[in-house]
Amino acid sequence: MSTQLSDDIHFIGCFDDKIRSFDIIMHTANGSSYNAYLVKGSEGVAIVDTVKKEFSQDFFKQVESLTDYNSIKYIILNHLEPDHSGALSELLEKAPHAEVLVSSTGVIIFNSLLKDKLEKVKYRFVSTGDSISLGNRNLHFYSTPYLHWPDTMCTYDDLSKTLFSGDVFGCHFCDRRLFNDKVGEFHYSFKYYYDHIMRPFKSYVISALKLLEPLEINIIAPVHGPILRSDPQFYMDLYKKWSHEDYLAKEKYGDKRVNIFYASSYGATKIISEAIFEGIESIEGARAGLYDLEALEKENMIRLLEESDGIAVGSPTINGDAVEPAWILLAQLAYIDTRGKMGIAFGSYGWSGEACRMLEDRLKGLKLRVPMEALRLKMFPNDEELKKAFDYGKEFAEILKGKMIEMTI
Numbered sequence: 001m002s003t004q005l006s007d008d009i010h011f012i013g014c015f016d017d018k019i020r021s022f023d024i025i026m027h028t029a030n031g032s033s034y035n036a037y038l039v040k041g042s043e044g045v046a047i048v049d050t051v052k053k054e055f056s057q058d059f060f061k062q063v064e065s066l067t068d069y070n071s072i073k074y075i076i077l078n079h080l081e082p083d084h085s086g087a088l089s090e091l092l093e094k095a096p097h098a099e100v101l102v103s104s105t106g107v108i109i110f111n112s113l114l115k116d117k118l119e120k121v122k123y124r125f126v127s128t129g130d131s132i133s134l135g136n137r138n139l140h141f142y143s144t145p146y147l148h149w150p151d152t153m154c155t156y157d158d159l160s161k162t163l164f165s166g167d168v169f170g171c172h173f174c175d176r177r178l179f180n181d182k183v184g185e186f187h188y189s190f191k192y193y194y195d196h197i198m199r200p201f202k203s204y205v206i207s208a209l210k211l212l213e214p215l216e217i218n219i220i221a222p223v224h225g226p227i228l229r230s231d232p233q234f235y236m237d238l239y240k241k242w243s244h245e246d247y248l249a250k251e252k253y254g255d256k257r258v259n260i261f262y263a264s265s266y267g268a269t270k271i272i273s274e275a276i277f278e279g280i281e282s283i284e285g286a287r288a289g290l291y292d293l294e295a296l297e298k299e300n301m302i303r304l305l306e307e308s309d310g311i312a313v314g315s316p317t318i319n320g321d322a323v324e325p326a327w328i329l330l331a332q333l334a335y336i337d338t339r340g341k342m343g344i345a346f347g348s349y350g351w352s353g354e355a356c357r358m359l360e361d362r363l364k365g366l367k368l369r370v371p372m373e374a375l376r377l378k379m380f381p382n383d384e385e386l387k388k389a390f391d392y393g394k395e396f397a398e399i400l401k402g403k404m405i406e407m408t409i
């Protein structure tokens with residue numbers, strides 16, 4: 001039995017109360033849902049998104065209770081990740097006349113999804129400004145790339161004023177009462193989802209909100225979690241607030257902000273980090289922070305990384321590797337937008353000293369610009385080496401302030 005959102009718009013999604021982690025990185029203690037929708041018009045039916053493959057049977061049962069497959073004119077895929085495209089192949093077999101509509105930014109992913117089946121499928125790539133008609137209602141497309149894949153878009157029904165938003169405004173929360181004014185407390189999950197899925201793409205969130213803001217929206221229908229029919233603007237405002245959130249002294253004061261994170265077993269890497277700190281602080285308009293990784297919570301790591309223009313990470317080498325807290329720090333870079341940030345690595349070592357190079361490689365792998373070779377110092381630094389560390393910090397701050405250098409590494 002499907003649930004109706006408004007006249008001729010039906011929920012045909014599925015509830016997954018057993019799932020406990022999503023995309024490996026997210027915990028889902030309350031499960032999740034794969035929301036899909038069926039929209040009826042006077043001249044045909046559109047399906048908006050599908051479900052995870054394992055839930056196809058339930059999905060098709062709901063479709064069949066509402067329409068016959070020959071009436072399905074369009075299949076709209078706001079997002080191509082398998083939790084929403086899992087029933088697509090079977091749906092195309094059942095509804096061979098339907099035209100598939102996918103964002104023009106999703107060409108490569110769509111081609112890879114259907115591969116050799118592609119030539120038998122009727123499809124079209126759409127972007128902002130495009131729309132389709134179902135007779136008495138039109139569905140308009142809004143390209144919202146990187147929320148959270150390149151292919152993502154939103155679809156707006158101008159009759160009911162429903163925004164089918166894909167992953168945007170979604171959350172992993174499983175409650176069959178479905179609507180935000182009926183389900184239990186889910187706001188923690190809404191924020192958790194934003195932090196893990198959308199936060200790395202804040203600038204794209206801001207662009208998407210600008211695009212969607214002029215629309216009159218009565219209902220936000222995302223692909224996970226509650227349908228937001230009570231005060232949808234509240235959720236848009238939350239996204240706006242979080243995406244503009246400013247933890248930063250730098251925006252207020254115009255400084256270049258460098259945060260130095262270190263782990264130190266005997267204190268040598270700590271001493272180096274302090275000299276780097278002094279070097280950075282010696283440059284006007286550069287502001288440094290110094291943090292011992294042994295006592296830093298992950299959430300605070302994320303906040304500090306996010307506010308940094310430059311990141312300096314220091315670790316001793318133990319058993320041929322950097323120490324775990326340094327790796328934990330760098331793992332948090334996956335949750336933020338790293339574009340435009342620079343990174344450097346440093347550390348003390350006893351005999352082999354691999355840690356710095358490994359950290360440096362990881363910084364590069366995470367798309368940070370690494371303008372200087374890592375600073376590796378043997379054992380405790382002497383005065384000359386401390387001067388070297390000071391100059392290293394100074395040089396890094398100067399580069400961040402715009403000093404031109406030749407990249408040799």
Ligand code: FEO
Pocket residue numbers: 079081083084148167223224
């Ligand atoms: Fe819910 Fe990005 O898939």
